Amino acid sequence: MMASARESDRRDPLKDHRTRFTVPDGVIYLDGNSLGVLPAGLGHRMSEVIEHQWGERLVRGWNDAGWIDLPSRVAGKIASLVGTSANCVAVGDSTSINVFKVLSAALSLRPSRRVILSDRNNFPTDLYVADGLTRLLGQGYELKLATAETMIDTLDESVAAVLLTEVDYRTGERYDMAAMTRHIHEKGAMAIWDLCHSAGAFPVHLDAAGADFAVGCGYKYLNGGPGAPAFLYVAERHLTSVTPALSGWMGHNAPFAFTTDYTPAEGIDRMEVGTPPILSLSALNIALDAFEGVDMTLVRQKSQELCDRFIFEVERRCPELELVTPRERAMRGSQVSFRHPEGYAIMQALIANGVIGDFRAPDILRFGMTPLYLRHTDILAAAETLERVMHERLWDREEYRSRAKVT
């Protein structure tokens, strides 16, 4: 097994990319789907942003250091990872806020319909935000939930917008974005895709899939740092027809004219709202340079090899763990999840032994695969540690059962 893993690492076309990141010694990090690792050199470049751009240029940084255009520059980098152009991507705010933005925009394009349809296994904040929007709007708006199995049958002409996360955050199961978007369009609804577990994990083709709107996260596979700004996508055909519900000055046609009346900016900029958080945004901007020249099809290929290897090694070592991620490559994202009633304690023990994944209620152990900084030998070593945790019952300690604030 070790010989095979070493050979795979030797042949890995992405092996040199690991140097673009700082992975702590003694840690195998399988949680890049929750928080990506620190890109190499980011700390140094952030010192420059803080000490020089802010400290010395002060307010002049908006022009001199190009802060005012930073959201657009970051949007350009993200656009190339999600299959669209910079003029369809806006960067800023949190994923939750961006869900609100695109959902309210989508509803405005289907004014006679009242239903938002989503997956009951969708990441909760998407459901909470949709629920909050229906409450705010009243007038019969409602959120309906289905599952991946019942989604198409539930879709009908009452549905204004379908809000789905491409990759399920617990199971790693993946929707066929292009096919589902076609189904949604057949019923005349808007397709909104949450790319939190997609962007930077594998090639995404928003334009080609015909998506209407999308949102995504900056701090998972994009490595932008904890709570990094999120992004949103508006299909080019909708750019001039959506009026933002969150209409802040940065989305104004001429923010520095300080006029009383709101006139939305020409294109995607209208989806920006307040003053952008330059420090967090600079970190994301720097982090995205780690994708420079990266062929995302190679990332996808390696991701699937890592997933297959992990499934194989864990299943043969730990039969008491139940695989919940699809075995079929096309049906999954870039993570592997197992189920166990003692999942929480098992994960704590695993972390204490140097393998960092995470736990999702009620019983899911998640392992994210990030091909730019993970090696095949890491995957083998992680499986070996998991085997030890299970066979020696290292998890069976009171300290591993007491829940932390963030699990």
Add this chain to the structure above:
Amino acid sequence: MMASARESDRRDPLKDHRTRFTVPDGVIYLDGNSLGVLPAGLGHRMSEVIEHQWGERLVRGWNDAGWIDLPSRVAGKIASLVGTSANCVAVGDSTSINVFKVLSAALSLRPSRRVILSDRNNFPTDLYVADGLTRLLGQGYELKLATAETMIDTLDESVAAVLLTEVDYRTGERYDMAAMTRHIHEKGAMAIWDLCHSAGAFPVHLDAAGADFAVGCGYKYLNGGPGAPAFLYVAERHLTSVTPALSGWMGHNAPFAFTTDYTPAEGIDRMEVGTPPILSLSALNIALDAFEGVDMTLVRQKSQELCDRFIFEVERRCPELELVTPRERAMRGSQVSFRHPEGYAIMQALIANGVIGDFRAPDILRFGMTPLYLRHTDILAAAETLERVMHERLWDREEYRSRAKVT
């Protein structure tokens, strides 16, 4: 004049606080009302956040480094500057987003009323956001605008909420928050105060004034860095009665239970939305330490002395500049503004000569007074430079007339 300024500096009870900040050599910075200067040591402490908390602790930072509680800790620091307690302040998102949050909450508490009343000279993003909310809600909601002079007469029982910025961003004129809040309550409306030019500039007494809601900015007088997270305030009496329109997972009662249904958190936490931007928030958290032990009444006293000195020195040197800020101390915030048809070019020339203020369309030169890092001698020197710019017509150059993106 110089002797008097030097004497004032010598006697200044806040003189030692300047060392808490890094003001670049050769610059007199009168733009802390737009972007506060870099607090001393912040760069070093941010390196720790980036390299150690993120780089080494990785996802464990949410618990180990206390990221999950960081919004609450920052809220506690801000609360003490605005006259309330930590359980009434939520930190995160931009000011614009926070205006949306508190305005939608205020409207929900006056369901039979349809009017938002604001000041036509309010900072535009407040008006844009209010306008966007009325468009989203439809059903007869509308934004009405008055001026400081006509505000009380325009207030009637149709008004659900009055949205005012305490200090006018252009003129520096200040509303009497307590008196105006009483007028607003007499008509049964909700009082929402924008503290962007108040928090950190002088003592604010939200609870005592009876304010219902407030918002404020982290990057002006609080020195949190460009685009720092903003904050909001909800009066204790409303805490359990407002259901957030922007209902994200961080405002959920149990975010890590990952339940399908939204249940708001017990208190002010319900006003949080998405994952907090830890890097920008850490910078704000560090910056607020510069207020530790600071007596805000001394800040107010010195601010008014600096304003008076600047008005006196400029008016006698540059009679062609028209003062637009009230002379009466109680009627102004912590800035001094002058009007001139060539204001833009004058400000560019002034900046080129080492005095940084800013320009606000159509003709306002703004000078912010930040007593923690400004000296009386700075104010005198700034007036002398302005005199030179005016008398030698240094502003009369083509390069100073061409507008930058951010003015």
